[in-house]
Amino acid sequence: MDGETVVALATPPGESGIAVVRISGPRAVDIIEGMSPGASGWKSHETHLSRLESINGEILDEALAICMLAPNSYTGEDVVEISCHGSMHLTGAIIEDIILRGAEPAGQGEFTKRAYLNGRMDLIQAEAVADLISSETKLQSRVALAHLKGSLSRKVGEIEIGLLGQLALVEVSIDFSEEDIETWSAEKLTGISVETRGKIAGLLESEMVGRKLRQGIRITILGPRNAGKSSLYNALIGEERAIVSEIPGTTRDVLRERIHIGGLTYYLEDTAGIAETGCEIEARGISMGMEAARGADIVLFVLDGSHKARDEEEDELRNISVVDHIVVLNKSDLGLTESTSEVAERFGEADVIAVSATGGEGLTDLRNAIFGRTVGGDISRLGSERIALNARQSTALKDVSASLERMEKEIARKAGPEIVSMELREAIDACGKVTGRAVSQDLLETIFSRFCIGK
Ligand SMILES: Nc1nc2c(ncn2[C@@H]2O[C@H](COP(=O)(O)OP(=O)(O)OP(=O)(O)O)[C@@H](O)[C@H]2O)c(=O)[nH]1
Ligand SMILES: [Mg+2]
Missing domain, CATH: 3.40.50.300 (P-loop containing nucleotide triphosphate hydrolases)
Known part of the structure; x- marks a missing residue:
């Protein structure tokens, strides 16, 4: 990827009233400026009827074009969308011209991949985009839309935040071990862990339905x-x-x-x-x-x-x-x-x-x-309370559960906060894998600063 600008036909190939050509990347605005002089002065998200010129000065088409400037676009980069007349020959010529002006043909799922890498959506939502595109029935699209709106991300996020709060307490007690301050309760942490595993088990139940829904x-x-x-x-x-x-x-x-x-x-x-x-x-x-x-x-x-x-x-x-x-x-x-x-x-x-x-x-x-x-x-509740997991999501959630179970065993063996915190961190990392966001050191710092005691 390396920040290069990519182009692709966003609508199915073939004859249609309108076809959409999408450009994303740092050169997107330069490219449309070359095709339609003055375009670099357009306001973000404003539609313009423009005459598109090829690099050789020929008129390609009269089309509607829109610039969506970073970060307020689907990919989080500068995006240009051209709604041109839908002939295979014409869209081919426009894309070829854009490539001559320095763009690369986009790979499969490239726009959504960029959206994910630029933090516009998490991995669950990126997967939901693919599910939505391939959905054949109302039910399939309803579940995909629920994921896209973040139902699963939210549930995993809540689990993650709960665990992070506990991790903060455990780690603080490591830092202040000499001062004999007891910041975490083994009993409470075990309770939260058991409860969290229960929630995960509920989510995992829908894995089978999810597989059936997709395959x-x-x-x-x-x-x-x-x-x-x-x-x-x-x-x-x-x-x-x-x-x-x-x-x-x-x-x-x-x-x-x-x-x-x-x-x-x-x-x-x-x-x-x-x-x-x-x-x-x-x-x-x-x-x-x-x-x-x-x-x-x-x-x-x-x-x-x-x-x-x-x-x-x-x-x-x-x-x-x-x-x-x-x-x-x-x-x-x-x-x-x-x-x-x-x-x-x-x-x-x-x-x-x-x-x-x-x-x-x-x-x-x-x-x-x-x-x-x-x-x-169970199908009627799919997409609202119940969420159809895919295989990757369920594997990562099983890892969260397994780490928590190990942690509970360590607590039962009266292990010290160092060991407990290690298992808890693993569970949190696994949550990050579900959403595709590994927990960064920075995020941990931010959260811990709020829990700082002594002042
Ligand atoms: N009255 C009546 N006849 C039926 C019904 N279903 C199938 N038939 C008749 O039963 C005969 C066999 O039907 P098929 O559907 O070819 O049966 P099959 O089980 O596929 O047969 P094979 O492929 O030879 O194993 C045909 O003459 C059908 O018209 C039904 O519900 N009612
Ligand atoms: Mg037969």
């Missing part, structure tokens, strides 16, 4: 031939993607499609019907389907509810070890030969849902069951 959840449909798996697959997708026929053994390959339920992304898989078969290709399909089911988050065991399933086929399904499953009794429109509770008994009290893939009955219940299984009802 999506795999659902594999598995069951005997002709049970209506492909029909159910099509019904859940809302399109005729898989071939459906009354001929048993229609599906051979594993088909995969993305769907959304309640704001979460799911990857739904259709597989070949399980059966004894002499056909090598069908057998390959069946084993691929079983393999998919073993790796899925949820497996839908689809049975033809209008016929009593053959025992061997059911046994085969029950013997596959899967993380979670829901039994779907399909073809309810033809009348079920067994009640859902009878089937539930055989499948280890699983959820059993009667549906008609072709008629549509029961599909809402099935979607609700899938959604409920995924998040355990």
Whole structure:
């Protein structure tokens, strides 16, 4: 980076009414001055209709341009944004001209990286920007926005400040050890530590939901031939993607499609019907389907509810070890030969849902069951009280907890303030890693000066 000026197209490539070219860095204003003489006199954050000239004096475009001067910009540096006409050729020419004038093409995430390095946002917020950009549903963007607004940063910040206050007391007692002043209480510190670990445990609970929210959840449909798996697959997708026929053994390959339920992304898989078969290709399909089911988050065991399933086929399904499953009794429109509770008994009290893939009955219940299984009802509070952590954040928070636990053990062993302070510092450093801000010596000094005793 080295303070160089970077440029990139901020809107997706392709034809559009308007495209935005963004420049950030110390030469941004010089560059726009070169393209639109007089620009260096513009007020920060004021929009100007300007005729952009190339370095060779040709008119490139008439565009709206705005200078956002440091530090009041997204990156914290001087930023120029040009809203030009959205043709690939034109944006290419403008960017090329800006590069000729001394800018470098920006790397991936460069603007946000600069924002973080310049202290405009912490690491959690920078990650939230990426999440927000890639969000596909309202729920995903709501959680990303909550992180961007600093929900998690604030919670970690509160934990950090609480611990810093305690660290100050412990360290002061080291400084004043000869004067026999007891500034910290082992009991109180242990209490605070236990309470803090409780808060962290609460945050960590949402890690799984966070992973599901970001990466999506795999659902594999598995069951005997002709049970209506492909029909159910099509019904859940809302399109005729898989071939459906009354001929048993229609599906051979594993088909995969993305769907959304309640704001979460799911990857739904259709597989070949399980059966004894002499056909090598069908057998390959069946084993691929079983393999998919073993790796899925949820497996839908689809049975033809209008016929009593053959025992061997059911046994085969029950013997596959899967993380979670829901039994779907399909073809309810033809009348079920067994009640859902009878089937539930055989499948280890699983959820059993009667549906008609072709008629549509029961599909809402099935979607609700899938959604409920995924998040355990916690989703509605996501982004407000509960926060979906990503893997990096949860690892760092686990480090905070581990350091605190070690500290509690040291306190229980009646360790002196030197040892206690060391563990406490580690916990605080780990907090800094969550937000991406390691605690600097300066910050510690500032905080300690407020706690100074003796005056
Ligand atoms: N009445 C009724 N028929 C259904 C329903 N679902 C599927 N069928 C019929 O059952 C037959 C098999 O459906 P598919 O969806 O191809 O079944 P499959 O489980 O994918 O079969 P394979 O791929 O061969 O394993 C077709 O004739 C469907 O029209 C349903 O809910 N009600
Ligand atoms: Mg099929």
